[in-house]
Amino acid sequence: MGTLPRNKTGVQQYDEAKLGFGDIFTEHMLTIKYSATDGGWETPQIVKTENLSLHPGAMILHYGQQVFEGLKAFAGPEDEDILLFRPDMNIARFNKSCERMCIPTMDPKIFMARMAELLRKDRDWIPRAAGTSLYIRPTVIAIDSHLGVRPSKTYLFYIIMSPVGAYYPEGFEPVKIMVTDKYVRAVIGGVGEAKTAANYAASLYAAEAAHREGFTQVLWLNAVDKSSIEEVGTMNIFFRINDEIITPKLGGTILPGVTRDSVLRLCRDKGMKVSEKVISINDVVSAAQSDKLQEIFGSGTAAVVSPVSHFRYKEQDYMVADGKTGAVARDLFDEITGIQVSKKPDPYGWVCNVGLHP
Numbered sequence: 001m002g003t004l005p006r007n008k009t010g011v012q013q014y015d016e017a018k019l020g021f022g023d024i025f026t027e028h029m030l031t032i033k034y035s036a037t038d039g040g041w042e043t044p045q046i047v048k049t050e051n052l053s054l055h056p057g058a059m060i061l062h063y064g065q066q067v068f069e070g071l072k073a074f075a076g077p078e079d080e081d082i083l084l085f086r087p088d089m090n091i092a093r094f095n096k097s098c099e100r101m102c103i104p105t106m107d108p109k110i111f112m113a114r115m116a117e118l119l120r121k122d123r124d125w126i127p128r129a130a131g132t133s134l135y136i137r138p139t140v141i142a143i144d145s146h147l148g149v150r151p152s153k154t155y156l157f158y159i160i161m162s163p164v165g166a167y168y169p170e171g172f173e174p175v176k177i178m179v180t181d182k183y184v185r186a187v188i189g190g191v192g193e194a195k196t197a198a199n200y201a202a203s204l205y206a207a208e209a210a211h212r213e214g215f216t217q218v219l220w221l222n223a224v225d226k227s228s229i230e231e232v233g234t235m236n237i238f239f240r241i242n243d244e245i246i247t248p249k250l251g252g253t254i255l256p257g258v259t260r261d262s263v264l265r266l267c268r269d270k271g272m273k274v275s276e277k278v279i280s281i282n283d284v285v286s287a288a289q290s291d292k293l294q295e296i297f298g299s300g301t302a303a304v305v306s307p308v309s310h311f312r313y314k315e316q317d318y319m320v321a322d323g324k325t326g327a328v329a330r331d332l333f334d335e336i337t338g339i340q341v342s343k344k345p346d347p348y349g350w351v352c353n354v355g356l357h358p
């Protein structure tokens with residue numbers, strides 16, 4: 001273990017320079033219990049991060065009734081800064097996912113206030129090195145011990161936090177993605193746009209197959225006829241073709257990403273031609289073959305913006321932009337990460353500082 005330079009308590013927690021993604025957890029967590037028959041959400045509590053005690057019949061363990069979110073806190077220029085990037089969007093998406101999964105929603109003001117309190121409690125865990133942050137994982141699980149299939153009447157909401165470095169071992173280096181026309185992630189009318197465990201469990205088999213072939217993530221196609229692009233494992237996807245920035249439109253099967261929304265806004269305000277539309281995989285292949293495909297990049301909280309150097313489709317490999325990071329991906333990465341840590345102006349009011357007591 002190395003030292004954490006800013007830790008005021010002097011405890012050695014982790015080595016900032018070697019941070020991976022999601023293996024280390026901070027000292028405290030927030031918990032709020034819910035009972036449908038006993039007053040709804042109970043009083044929030046901040047406790048030491050510890051194992052949960054669940055009955056083996058708890059409904060989350062059988063039917064996966066669950067929702068989660070992922071957002072990041074950053075250290076800022078001032079010592080007391082704790083900077084969040086568009087947390088209102090994560091909270092709204094959390095509640096939308098809850099509605100879809102028959103889970104009671106949480107008052108956004110309470111969610112925000114308690115999350116901020118937890119962040120202030122564990123502020124010494126926020127790493128400071130470039131590219132690092134404190135990843136925040138709000139989660140709600142169904143905890144009735146009951147084996148019939150129905151929505152649970154009791155829930156546990158909790159927030160755990162993890163100091164993180166780069167999501168991909170490649171860092172900001174380009175990644176390779178594998179287009180699958182064998183497996184699908186979500187169907188229209190399903191739960192694809194909800195951030196719920198089932199979507200990720202369903203993705204593992206194809207992701208493992210892609211890893212074995214040397215690809216970082218799977219690029220999913222639409223389930224009906226596997227003709228159009230959906231999203232990547234944990235990212236939304238963008239193409240730059242003939243100087244137009246194109247991303248699949250939201251249609252209920254893909255996650256409405258916070259980073260996706262930010263990328264769209266930045267690109268539009270930079271005067272680029274931007275489209276949210278149905279993109280066929282055949283059009284992407286044709287663009288790659290005729291040198292019109294200038295860039296592919298993914299967007300997501302964990303990796304921010306992730307350039308794609310290669311993709312494989314129907315056993316054929318295609319290289320994008322000579323396998324190098326494209327100019328737009330680089331610019332967006334710099335812009336968003338700069339705004340997140342207050343190194344760049346934030347004309348949109350995206351950054352929310354919760355470092356000081358209200």
Ligand SMILES: Cc1ncc(COP(=O)(O)O)c(C=O)c1O
Binds near residue numbers: 257
């Ligand atoms: C399936 C999926 N798509 C897209 C994203 C990107 O969303 P966001 O930018 O809100 O992190 C994520 C990550 O949360 C994801 O898990």
